[in-house]
Every structure is written in structure tokens, then in C-alpha cells.
Amino acid sequence: EAGVAQSPRYKIIEKRQSVAFWCNPISGHATLYWYQQILGQGPKLLIQFQNNGVVDDSQLPKDRFSAERLKGVDSTLKIQPAKLEDSAVYLCASSLGQGDVGYTFGSGTRLTVV
Amino acid sequence: QKEVEQNSGPLSVPEGAIASLNCTYSDRGSQSFFWYRQYSGKSPELIMFIYSNGDKEDGRFTAQLNKASQYVSLLIRDSQPSDSATYLCAGRTGGSYIPTFGRGTSLIVHP
Numbered sequence: 001e002a003g004v005a006q007s008p009r010y011k012i013i014e015k016r017q018s019v020a021f022w023c024n025p026i027s028g029h030a031t032l033y034w035y036q037q038i039l040g041q042g043p044k045l046l047i048q049f050q051n052n053g054v055v056d057d058s059q060l061p062k063d064r065f066s067a068e069r070l071k072g073v074d075s076t077l078k079i080q081p082a083k084l085e086d087s088a089v090y091l092c093a094s095s096l097g098q099g100d101v102g103y104t105f106g107s108g109t110r111l112t113v114v
Numbered sequence: 115q116k117e118v119e120q121n122s123g124p125l126s127v128p129e130g131a132i133a134s135l136n137c138t139y140s141d142r143g144s145q146s147f148f149w150y151r152q153y154s155g156k157s158p159e160l161i162m163f164i165y166s167n168g169d170k171e172d173g174r175f176t177a178q179l180n181k182a183s184q185y186v187s188l189l190i191r192d193s194q195p196s197d198s199a200t201y202l203c204a205g206r207t208g209g210s211y212i213p214t215f216g217r218g219t220s221l222i223v224h225p
Contacts, residue, residue, distance in 0.1 A: 031211075040122070042202050042215030043158065056212060091157055098211040102148055102160035 002026065004106035006092050012112045018080035021109045025073070025094030031055075033103065034067055034077050035091040043091055049075060050098060082113045117141075118205050120216035127223055133190040135219050137203030140184070144205040147186045148213055149177060152200045162188060193223040 204213035
């Protein structure tokens with residue numbers, strides 16, 4: 001079974017620039033999550049999709065972050081404009097359904113904002 | 115506010131010893147708990163989940179849950195250097211499918 005694919009693996013941008021991350025979940029997984037993990041902290045949920053609908057985006061900084069999951073498969077997360085405090089690893093995860101026990105994380109995208 | 119607390123460590127144990135990792139949570143509505151292992155520079159991977167009071171064993175790993183005292187622990191028997199990683203505790207309430215993660219405890223198993 002192929003895992004959760006994410007790209008790019010690393011990204012360095014200057015503050016105020018924009019950046020986009022891509023995620024392809026495990027085939028058949030209806031639920032997709034984007035997490036932000038700042039160094040030394042646990043992952044924090046940014047947004048959860050069920051198929052192509054948003055279930056929870058309460059912790060997404062909507063003034064600068066946006067995400068979409070067209071056709072209920074791939075997803076993109078965008079930051080515009082980026083701030084220094086956005087430096088983190090952005091993890092995508094997927095599961096069969098919302099109540100699934102645990103989920104599978106992708107390898108993440110390490111973003112550095114300078 | 116839902117919080118999951120972990121000592122960031124590092125916890126250092128000799129090879130072959132039992133490593134004990136602890137986690138406390140503030141939300142009494144939390145019903146299920148997860149332990150994830152995260153190697154440096156890698157993504158978290160699920161190693162255990164527990165939702166009933168008591169112990170749950172899987173190989174060298176034992177998860178313990180005490181809802182009255184609001185703590186969860188993970189015991190790793192016969193610790194190996196390959197167990198050196200950060201261990202993340204996460205709790206999930208019955209009303210939400212989203213787990214809240216602690217900051218993780220760094221474990222170092224030295225030969």
C-alpha cells in the first residue's frame with residue numbers, strides 16, 4: 001500500500017512570499033488532515049477534510065492560510081503571505097474515516113521562512 | 115482548553131531497561147489515547163492506542179490508562195537503541211475525532 005505522499009520535502013522562502021504544499025492521501029482514504037508541527041512541539045491540526053468538504057478549520061489562520069481538496073483526493077495547503085513564525089513542518093495525514101483509529105502521516109514538508 | 119501534557123525529557127535509559135513515558139490530560143471527556151513514535155526528521159507513526167482503563171500490551175510495548183487520575187503511560191520493555199525517538203501522546207474526546215497532541219518526550223536508549 002502506497003503511503004501518504006507530500007511535496008516538496010523542503011522549502012525555504014522569504015517572509016511575505018507565498019508557498020504551496022501538496023498532499024496525495026492513501027487511496028480510498030476519505031479523511032485528510034493538515035497539521036503544523038513547530039520544532040519541539042506536538043502536531044497541531046490546521047484543517048480536516050471529509051472527502052472534499054471541510055470538517056474542522058477552527059485553528060487555520062484564515063487571513064493567510066488556505067486549503068482545498070478538489071475531487072476529494074489530492075489537497076493543497078497555501079500560505080500567503082508567509083511570516084517567520086510559519087517556519088515548521090507541515091504534515092498531511094489521512095484515514096479511512098473520521099473515527100478511524102489513528103492515521104497515517106506523510107513525510108512532511110519542512111518550511112523555513114527567512 | 116484541552117491539554118495533553120508530557121515532560122519533554124530527554125529520558126535516558128540503558129539498553130535492556132524498561133522505559134516509562136508518562137502523559138496527563140485535562141479533559142475528562144477524553145476517551146481514547148494514542149502513542150506515536152517520531153524519529154528525528156521523520157513523521158509520527160502510531161504504535162499503540164488505548165481506550166479502556168487498565169493495561170494493553172503489544173509486544174514490548176504496554177500502554178496504561180487511568181481515567182480517574184487522568185494519566186496515560188507507555189512502557190517499553192527491553193529497550194533498544196532503535197527505540198530512541200520522541201514519543202507523542204494524544205487524546206481524543208468522544209465528541210471529536212481530532213486528537214490533541216502533547217509536545218512529546220524524547221527517549222534516548224544508550225548501549
